[in-house]
Amino acid sequence: MRIDVVSIFPAYLEGLKLSLIGKAIEQGLLDLTVHDLRDFTFDRHRTVDDSPYGGGAGMVMKAEPWALALEHILGEGTGEATKPILIVPSPAGEVFDQRIAEELAHTEHLTFACGRYEGIDQRVLDWAGQSFEVRPMSIGDYVLNGGEVASMVMIEAVSRLIPGVIGNPESLTEESHEDGLLEYPIFTKPATWRGHDVPEILLSGNHAAIARWRRDRRLERTAEVRPDLLTGLGDLDARDREVLD
Numbered sequence: 001m002r003i004d005v006v007s008i009f010p011a012y013l014e015g016l017k018l019s020l021i022g023k024a025i026e027q028g029l030l031d032l033t034v035h036d037l038r039d040f041t042f043d044r045h046r047t048v049d050d051s052p053y054g055g056g057a058g059m060v061m062k063a064e065p066w067a068l069a070l071e072h073i074l075g076e077g078t079g080e081a082t083k084p085i086l087i088v089p090s091p092a093g094e095v096f097d098q099r100i101a102e103e104l105a106h107t108e109h110l111t112f113a114c115g116r117y118e119g120i121d122q123r124v125l126d127w128a129g130q131s132f133e134v135r136p137m138s139i140g141d142y143v144l145n146g147g148e149v150a151s152m153v154m155i156e157a158v159s160r161l162i163p164g165v166i167g168n169p170e171s172l173t174e175e176s177h178e179d180g181l182l183e184y185p186i187f188t189k190p191a192t193w194r195g196h197d198v199p200e201i202l203l204s205g206n207h208a209a210i211a212r213w214r215r216d217r218r219l220e221r222t223a224e225v226r227p228d229l230l231t232g233l234g235d236l237d238a239r240d241r242e243v244l245d
């Protein structure tokens, strides 16, 4: 997968080059390029913003640098079969979730447009629609100062789903949100720690009983912390219902 990110703070994205995502880049599973939007300005001050038409507080990101940056990215295109996707982090976007992460993990090329100030001139998104599938995307109902953190969240959530990025693919199966339930509580040595014991069942070696215990804990935790997720689940069996009632 090819990922391009455009930002006026390219150093923000350096964190992605650590740990598993960094290894995936080294292994060629991921091709990440971060572009400095100011490289697409040509005035002395490398201007990327101006005051908003219609008045109001703050500044708006100018269209032309964005168009030049996106054209540069398209120009490096390797003739992808489908329109590349342009993710535009925004408080006014569709809310990113695991389903969208799974969807994006199957695409060839993602571009993230990291806005700052009060956002990007709307005409950029309208213009980009001719060459990109433009997806304004929120990572939650709270306000950030720009799109970089949101892009890192989405890039991490998507990249870890690419085969080979996470060493053990089994660890992707029983995760929160993977199948609609939150994950079960986890423990490691020592078996007793500051007066707190690991649940006996986990020391029993009875794998069927352990699997059942884990599913029960997932159901209980989901019902307690995120009951909204239970409505989206398919048919729960009688045993599941018993745990929830």
Ligand SMILES: COc1cccc(Cn2ccc3ccc(-c4cc(N)[nH]n4)cc32)c1
Residues within 6 Å of the ligand: 089, 090, 091, 114, 115, 116, 117, 118, 119, 137, 138, 139, 140, 141, 142, 143, 144, 145, 146, 147, 148, 150
């Ligand atoms: C109403 O508050 C705002 C309205 C417009 C812009 C900004 C600041 N800002 C600039 C670029 C940008 C990109 C993403 C986000 C963002 C995404 C999520 N989930 N929260 N915040 C915020 C951004 C704040």
